[in-house]
Amino acid sequence: MKPRAGSKALIREINEALVLDVVRAHGPVARAAITTRTGLSAATVTGIAARLLSAGMLTETDIVRGTGGRPARLLELGSSAVLAAGVRLSSSEVYVTLVNLRGDVVSSHREDLSSTDPATCADAVARAVRTATGRTRSTSLIGVGVAVSGVVDHANGVVRHSGAMGWEDVPFRARLAALLDCPVSLDSYVNCVASGLLLFDGGLAGRDLLVFSVGMSLGASVVVQGRIHRGFEGAAGGFAHSHITGAIAGSDAGRPCHCGAVDCLETWSSYWGIQRERERRGTADRPLPDADGDPLTGTDGELFTEAAERLGSAMANAAKLLGPERVFVAFAGEMGHAVLASGTEREFLRQYAQGNTPVPAFEQTRADETALARGAAYTILARVFTTDILEEHADETGPKPASR
The missing domain is CATH 3.30.420.40 (ATPase, nucleotide binding domain)
Known part of the structure; x- marks a missing residue:
């Protein structure tokens, strides 16, 4: 995202990411525990939790009773309202998985490729993502991550070299983003594997x-x-x-x-x-x-x-x-x-x-194809839980849910 240093919107995004990351790592968790771990005020955590509950990014679960006072409801990540798409792109097919904020696969779809021409591949990926999302009840797709074999310039969205695809310096992210109404991330197979390990192995x-x-x-x-x-x-x-x-x-x-x-x-x-x-x-x-x-x-x-x-x-x-x-x-x-x-x-x-x-x-x-596609989706999920001020893609608007 573009730098917005000092803006209220930026501070809110950072605080929301802090809360979400605590829930990801320790959920189900009480609001009081989030306050302790983040250093945010109780009122701020309460307000953030309310917004995230309304957006479906959090849900409430079991009630915990302490030694006194009102019982506390625990917070955990939402399971269906917000999804990220991951694509494993090979020379012969497009394989798409949709995952929720917990990293669980909720839908998948496969399409054969007739050619490795970048335009053909972009059309096939966009079509496959729409087909997969059309099978779910989710109202928000926060982004699409694509895994490609080869040397990938993740920051600029360019495949520098892919022997499997026969590509040299292909700006695939921009081509695909023009077809989809949400942020797009592009990375190599192996970095997508690493993203999955880092996000869900504490x-x-x-x-x-x-x-x-x-x-x-x-x-x-x-x-x-x-x-x-x-x-x-x-x-x-x-x-x-x-x-x-x-x-x-x-x-x-x-x-x-x-x-x-x-x-x-x-x-x-x-x-x-x-x-x-x-x-x-x-x-x-x-x-x-x-x-x-x-x-x-x-x-x-x-x-x-x-x-x-x-x-x-x-x-x-x-x-x-x-x-x-x-x-x-x-x-x-x-x-x-x-x-x-x-x-x-x-x-x-x-x-x-x-x-x-x-x-x-x-x-x-x-x-396998599912692991790689999930890893690609995790590159999108990781942005939800990060508190970095400067995102890697200056031309993107960040991981806000986009209506289908």
Whole structure:
């Protein structure tokens, strides 16, 4: 939002965010407890609570009786009146989820894509969001978050590079915002995963983390003191195009990458890279077994084993540089094979065997389409609970509910 330093509207928004964040983290909670945690006056909390109850952003629940005086009704986040939309955009489809303020999915919708042309994609996303919201009773959509594979300049709403989509410097947020009557947020797959972890895992508040996504492409999210560090034009976390071993960029040897370099980690350890190598070896017509099915053997087993070794080594190098407390690895469904997951962790830990630095906790999870779409929606929800004065998007009006 545009700076409104000193204005009553700004102060009200900050105070509302303070109240909502306390309810998110500690709800159901009494008004008196909110007063204590925020430092706001009892009268201010009462007035804010009344406004948020009227808007459906809060609801009242069980009555708590103390040792004396009037019983206090507890406040918790609303479950249906206010929603955020999250979109997982891939080269073949648009997948939309609607979540409430508690982070619960209340509706979803899927549409096939006929093309990755940005205009076609924007039309499909807008249509899918309208279809999903049309199935709910909510009167307010506070924003739409979109997750795209690749390097995303979140602040400016531009996809700098996406091999999966074939995009270079596409101002997708502005294109989509022109079709929707609400704020739009654009971010990478992995940053959306990180947003979900940060918003609804209270134990991660203020922590230093590294979050990796492994799927069609590779990604990394750098979290410093509980906030995603994005770098210049969204360049932080350029994990996919790092080099562990192999040919020097520009040489004729090695595996060519969609970025124009050679032997990027992406060519060895992403699903895209593994499939390209299978094509080169003439085995791509043989389907890979399901991640939960038969084990990988032969050439495919070798490819995934080598992918795991390079992946674990690259993750350890990044972790040694940044010193995170925890490392999260989110595997997409097509990359959830045991040989990759266990091999990556094994190599990661091996890289610390002779070191004198603490080993970060290493945790694995799945990043399916629903998780990514929810994470995209969480980038919108996070704005509801933040007290930042300067928003990242100077051309947006903030997370106020917009009527359908």
